Structures are given as C-alpha cells and as structure tokens.
Amino acid sequence: MTTIDSLTDAAPAARAVDVSELPIPPYRGNTVPSIDYEAHPAYGGMFARATFRERLYALNVFLRTFAFVTIRRIVDYDNMxxxxxxxxxxxxxxxxxxxxxxxxxxxxxxxxxxxxxxxxRPAALANPALLNKIKSDGIVCLTLAPDEIDQIRSVTNPGFAKLDERRANIPVEKRKFDDNVYWCTRSADPEAFATVENIFRRYGIMEAASAYLGRPAGVKHVNAQINDQDLAFWKRVFPDTQLQDPWGSYLHIDATYGMLKCAIYIHDIGPDGGPFCYIRGSQNAKIGWFEGMVRRTNDFSGFSGRRPDARKKFMALPAFLRKKADFGGDLPDNSSDVARLREGHFAATSNYGNCVLFDGNGMHRGGMVNKGERRCLFILLAEI
Ligand SMILES: [Fe+2]
Incomplete structure (x- = not known):
C-alpha cells in the first residue's frame, strides 16, 4: 500500500488515501484482441457461408443500430x-x-x-496521485474506513431489501441480469446519493473523476447489485456446442462513453466471490472512433450474443464489422492475446480494498461468483 497525502487546497476535508500498488504488470498489448471468426469453431467453422439475403439483412440491422449508437454519441447520452x-x-x-x-x-x-x-470546467484536484493512478492503470483500489462502509450499508439497505424481494419472486432459472440490479433514484433514495457523494468528496474521488473525464462530474447512478453462484452468465458460452468455456469469458469493454465507474464492496470478496477484474492499463489500448462504434453497435444489435442464431447473423456481416465490445467469450485460449491478457489480469479482491474506481473503456469483468453471493454497489460518475 502506498499512502498518498492529499493536497487539501481544492477539496474540503480530503483524507489521506491508501492506494494499493497492483501486484501484476500492465497489459503489454496495445489493442483490443482481434479474433479470426472465420477460423473459430463456433463461428466460421460451424456455419455455411451466409447467403446474399442473410448478408443484406445483417447489414441492414447493423446500419440502423449504428445510426442509433451514433445519435447516442452525438447527444452525449451517457452524460444526460x-x-x-x-x-x-x-x-x-x-x-x-x-x-x-x-x-x-x-x-x-x-x-x-x-x-x-x-x-x-473540471473540478480542482484534491489528490493528483489518484488521477495519475487511474490514468496509468485504468483502475484504482481504495480502502474506505469501516464506519464509512457501515454508513453505505445502512443507506442502501432499503434498496437491497427491495432487490431481495424482487429476486425471491423470480425463479432462479428465469432471473435475468437486470433482475439482480436495483437502481437507486435521487427521489426515492436521497440518502444513498448523499452518503456516497460525501465519502467520495472526502477522498477526492469526484474531483479525480472530473479531471480524468475533463468535465464536471458527479454521482449519476447508485446501483445495488446481487450476484450469486446461480447466475452463471459466463458459463456455457456456446450452449449448442461441446466447446469448453474459454478463459476470457465475459471480458469486455463497456458500451458507455465518457464516464468512470466505481464498485463498492459492502462485504469481503475473495477470489471465488466474484471480484471485479481488470486488465491493468488496457484503457490506454488504441480503439479508433469507428472501431469503438462498431463494437458497441454489435452489442446493441444483439449480434454479440452467442446463441446460434446471433452467431449466424454476426457471421453474415462483412469481416471488418465483426468486432464486439463483449469479445472475451470468443477468444480462443491458445491465442497469443490470451497470454498477454492473463499477464495483466488483476482480480480486485478485498485484499486490495473495498472501493474500486475504474474506466470501463479498459477490458474488465466481474460478478462471476463461484461460491455464495456478492453484494456490491456500482456508482456511475458522469456529468450531471
Ligand atoms: Fe462493464
């Protein structure tokens, strides 16, 4: 752990911040891995070449979704x-x-x-070192004090209680990802926002986020999330095949733009408890404007899905459009990219902190619980 003294001229009552030094080297690649889908046994190796009609259909869906993603980008939807x-x-x-x-x-x-x-303009910095860490690694693990975690637990209890109730009424096999998330709102859960904002200000997190994003930033969302071992969304990646699940399953970049995220663990999370994982420094990988849009378009259009019909449609796209934001499940284990990803793959267990600030443009995954249940808060920091 490295203790960073706060420069307190900008933020009121900024606290000394303990930032964990990551135990692994940064990602040595400088791109998101490219995948040879023609050679992939669950894609080109499985389906006949798409007909002209199928290609036309796929391109039509892609272009319409691309327009939708472009409009989202133009209106800066993620900061609205x-x-x-x-x-x-x-x-x-x-x-x-x-x-x-x-x-x-x-x-x-x-x-x-x-x-x-x-x-x-961006906020004045309270902790320059915090900003430097997020710039170099894309992820920073902080340790909030036990009384702060207690406060957070108590103000988000009502949200988790609603989530428990909702989940109890949905059979395990029918639960979708969103059934496990409760979105706090400023009107229904004002204390959740106020508490998180106070604590973030104390550590200079808001100011660092604002400086990183280059614009004013605040707490846009506070989400309570429960993952358990029954929600195995990263398993059976290709459900219609006998292929083994790849190491890279669920590695992805976020479909959102221009925001930072923060996971707060309200209890201890070990290696089997679904810790947040990040490829250190991968937020600096080069993803051009067009490539980023293509990856997000395929995720929004449903072409990134891995059921046979989605894979077939994906393969009907021209080869240069076959890129996903949710790419990890398609990475063959024997690819040289996987070796590099494994090297820079950091699992943020509770050993490193209980408040994980990260840039979702870098490659990451989380909530893959092998044993028990993970209760976690996700905070989205954006211009509000
Ligand atoms: Fe994500």
Whole structure:
C-alpha cells in the first residue's frame, strides 16, 4: 500500500488515501484482441457461408443500430439525464421524443456556453496521485474506513431489501441480469446519493473523476447489485456446442462513453466471490472512433450474443464489422492475446480494498461468483 497525502487546497476535508500498488504488470498489448471468426469453431467453422439475403439483412440491422449508437454519441447520452419514469418518461412516442430532443438541445447549449465562458470546467484536484493512478492503470483500489462502509450499508439497505424481494419472486432459472440490479433514484433514495457523494468528496474521488473525464462530474447512478453462484452468465458460452468455456469469458469493454465507474464492496470478496477484474492499463489500448462504434453497435444489435442464431447473423456481416465490445467469450485460449491478457489480469479482491474506481473503456469483468453471493454497489460518475 502506498499512502498518498492529499493536497487539501481544492477539496474540503480530503483524507489521506491508501492506494494499493497492483501486484501484476500492465497489459503489454496495445489493442483490443482481434479474433479470426472465420477460423473459430463456433463461428466460421460451424456455419455455411451466409447467403446474399442473410448478408443484406445483417447489414441492414447493423446500419440502423449504428445510426442509433451514433445519435447516442452525438447527444452525449451517457452524460444526460436518464429516460426514467422518475423523469416522467412514459415510453418512446413523438411527444416524449420531442421533449427529450429539446431538453438535450437545451443542456448541450448551456454546456457549450459554460465552456466558452469558463464556467464549465473540471473540478480542482484534491489528490493528483489518484488521477495519475487511474490514468496509468485504468483502475484504482481504495480502502474506505469501516464506519464509512457501515454508513453505505445502512443507506442502501432499503434498496437491497427491495432487490431481495424482487429476486425471491423470480425463479432462479428465469432471473435475468437486470433482475439482480436495483437502481437507486435521487427521489426515492436521497440518502444513498448523499452518503456516497460525501465519502467520495472526502477522498477526492469526484474531483479525480472530473479531471480524468475533463468535465464536471458527479454521482449519476447508485446501483445495488446481487450476484450469486446461480447466475452463471459466463458459463456455457456456446450452449449448442461441446466447446469448453474459454478463459476470457465475459471480458469486455463497456458500451458507455465518457464516464468512470466505481464498485463498492459492502462485504469481503475473495477470489471465488466474484471480484471485479481488470486488465491493468488496457484503457490506454488504441480503439479508433469507428472501431469503438462498431463494437458497441454489435452489442446493441444483439449480434454479440452467442446463441446460434446471433452467431449466424454476426457471421453474415462483412469481416471488418465483426468486432464486439463483449469479445472475451470468443477468444480462443491458445491465442497469443490470451497470454498477454492473463499477464495483466488483476482480480480486485478485498485484499486490495473495498472501493474500486475504474474506466470501463479498459477490458474488465466481474460478478462471476463461484461460491455464495456478492453484494456490491456500482456508482456511475458522469456529468450531471
Ligand atoms: Fe462493464
């Protein structure tokens, strides 16, 4: 552990921060691994060449989804208020579309004015070393004090209780990923936001996030999440084949843009408890604008799925569009990329801290619980 003294001129009551030195070397690759899908036994090795009609269909879906991803990017959707029921969202129709177009336009205009006048700028840094760590490694493990974890546990208890209730009413085999997540809202769970914000300010986390993102940033979402050994979403990767599950299963980059995330462990998490894992330094891998959009498009369109019909559609795309943000399950174990990924793969167990700040543009995975249950909070830091 390295103790970093806070520079307290910017943030009030910033605390000394213990940042764990990661025990592994940084990723030696400089790209997201490319995968030869023609040669892959569950893709090109399995399906006949797509017909002209299938290729046309796949391209049509891809282009429409690409347009959707482009619009999300242009409006900076990930840094906009959510289309939630809380915001009065009742479904996508002409009225709500118009309402959000005008709201987004207003926000973009006021941000542009703020930038021009200098009113909109990143926060002053409280902990420069925290920023340097996130810049070099893409992940920083911090240790919040026991009383802070107690506070967080107590203000998020109601959220976890609702989640428990919801999960109890859904049979294990029918539970989807989202059934295990409770989205706190500022109106229903104001204490959850206030507590997290206070603690983050104390450590200079908000300011570091803001400086990293190059814009004002705050706590956009607080999500309670439960994973258990029954939710084995990373197993049986190719359910219709006899292929063994690959080491890289569930390694992915996030589909979101322009935000930092933070996992807070509210209990101890060991190697089998589904710790958050990160390929150290992989946020600096080069992903061009177009490549990033293509990867996200395939995830949004459903072409990244691994059931036979999704794989078939994916293979009907031109080879240069066959890239996924959720790529890990397709990485053959004998690829040279896997050796490099394994070298830089860091499992953030509780030994290294209980508050894991990371850039989702780097390669990561988590929640792969082998034994028991993992209760975790995910905080999204973005411009609000
Ligand atoms: Fe992720």
């Amino acid at each position: 208020p959510l289309l939630t029921k809380e915001a009065g969202f009742s479904g996508l129709n002409a009225r709500t579309a118009l309402r959000y177009v005008s709201m987004y336009a207003r926000i973009r205009a006021s941000r542009a004015i703020g930038t021009l006048t200098g009113a909109r």
